[in-house]
Amino acid sequence: METKTTLIWTVDKNNPDQNVIDRAAQIIKNGGLVAFPTETVYGLGANGLDGTAVAGIYRAKGRPSDNPLILHVADFAMAEALSAGLPPVAGMLMDKFWPGPLTLVVPRANHIPGQVTGGLDTVGIRMPSHPVALALIKAAGVPIAAPSANRSGRPSPTRAAHVQADLQGRIDAILDGGPTGVGLESTVLDVSGEQPVILRPGGVTYEQLADLLPRVTIDPSILGKKLSRDQAPRSPGMKYTHYAPAAPLTLFEGEPARVVQAIARRAAEQLARGSRVGILAFEENAPYYPRGAVILTMGQQKNPATAANMLFALLRQFDRLKVEVILAEGMEPKGIGLAIMNRLRRAAGEIVQL
Numbered sequence: 001m002e003t004k005t006t007l008i009w010t011v012d013k014n015n016p017d018q019n020v021i022d023r024a025a026q027i028i029k030n031g032g033l034v035a036f037p038t039e040t041v042y043g044l045g046a047n048g049l050d051g052t053a054v055a056g057i058y059r060a061k062g063r064p065s066d067n068p069l070i071l072h073v074a075d076f077a078m079a080e081a082l083s084a085g086l087p088p089v090a091g092m093l094m095d096k097f098w099p100g101p102l103t104l105v106v107p108r109a110n111h112i113p114g115q116v117t118g119g120l121d122t123v124g125i126r127m128p129s130h131p132v133a134l135a136l137i138k139a140a141g142v143p144i145a146a147p148s149a150n151r152s153g154r155p156s157p158t159r160a161a162h163v164q165a166d167l168q169g170r171i172d173a174i175l176d177g178g179p180t181g182v183g184l185e186s187t188v189l190d191v192s193g194e195q196p197v198i199l200r201p202g203g204v205t206y207e208q209l210a211d212l213l214p215r216v217t218i219d220p221s222i223l224g225k226k227l228s229r230d231q232a233p234r235s236p237g238m239k240y241t242h243y244a245p246a247a248p249l250t251l252f253e254g255e256p257a258r259v260v261q262a263i264a265r266r267a268a269e270q271l272a273r274g275s276r277v278g279i280l281a282f283e284e285n286a287p288y289y290p291r292g293a294v295i296l297t298m299g300q301q302k303n304p305a306t307a308a309n310m311l312f313a314l315l316r317q318f319d320r321l322k323v324e325v326i327l328a329e330g331m332e333p334k335g336i337g338l339a340i341m342n343r344l345r346r347a348a349g350e351i352v353q354l
């Protein structure tokens with residue numbers, strides 16, 4: 001791929017400079033690619049109504065072209081215009097959770113380019129709550145198609161430096177608005193069928209949705225194993241390897257005390273063999289692991305939101321520290337823990353059930 005100059009602009013999260021936003025919006029209007037912060041992860045944006053521009057996203061990321069993109073909107077009217085008819089439940093969910101980390105899969109309007117929807121008859125739409133994202137969409141005046149701004153298969157970026165590491169020279173600009181808040185992607189909820197189905201757990205939890213939608217279900221693949229390429233999941237994104245750091249990751253699940261014991265034992269074995277071992281741990285467990293291991297902590301067990309916020313950055317840090325294996329503590333798949341466990345399972349080459 002041809003190398004281009006990637007402009008990097010630092011913006012104040014709460015008070016973005018309108019001149020900078022306008023320049024970034026101009027790039028979008030001209031068919032270019034701009035990475036920008038959202039409250040979940042950084043997105044790689046293009047004009048969502050311009051099929052050629054959207055094709056550029058797939059090229060820059062190395063993303064399979066049948067994996068559809070989310071359209072990001074700045075107001076409700078923009079969302080309505082993208083759907084062939086919003087299901088009644090969609091309005092209620094937008095009122096409650098927008099702007100915020102919830103993507104709604106709805107019947108698509110005909111004028112949306114096929115490059116966005118990957119050929120499906122539905123489209124994913126969300127209104128992010130990050131002031132920089134909202135300002136950019138408003139200034140561009142079009143819905144912005146944006147996947148996470150990582151090279152395909154890598155952990156999603158939660159800082160501008162992650163975007164730079166993956167996409168420098170492949171995109172036109174990066175808006176650096178500092179670290180993102182949630183740290184994991186939006187929840188993808190399909191409301192196009194009879195019953196609402198969570199296709200990807202994320203920033204809005206199952207429990208929050210079930211409060212409003214007693215019939216909401218969770219797609220069975222969410223806590224299952226990776227799907228092989230010839231299985232057909234409802235969300236095409238679910239069949240690809242994701243979030244993977246360079247070193248193979250083994251996820252340990254079960255009762256916390258047994259998890260700690262099993263990781264400590266495995267780490268000691270691998271250290272004895274001369275391996276460079278990384279351990280992803282909750283703070284309170286770090287003292288139980290052998291000296292010599294590279295231990296990165298994700299806050300305390302009682303604060304899963306902190307683990308969510310740090311997860312992708314820590315996976316990338318293991319890469320920079322050149323560990324050869326990663327041993328990771330699992331957690332209860334409750335609240336935001338469901339999304340964390342989904343990402344860890346997708347990143348894992350091996351899962352140990354205790």
Ligand code: TXA
Pocket residue numbers: 038040041042043044067068069070101103105117120122123124128146147148149184185186187188199200234235236237238
């Ligand atoms: O938080 C987020 O959602 C971030 C930020 C940038 O907004 N975006 C993001 O996009 O994570 P991406 O492309 O990395 O993930 C979008 C997911 C994929 O798993 C895709 O398959 C699914 O949403 N998806 C998109 N449109 C869909 C549709 N019409 N039907 C089913 N799944 C869809």
Ligand code: MG
Pocket residue numbers: 147148156
């Ligand atoms: Mg992604």
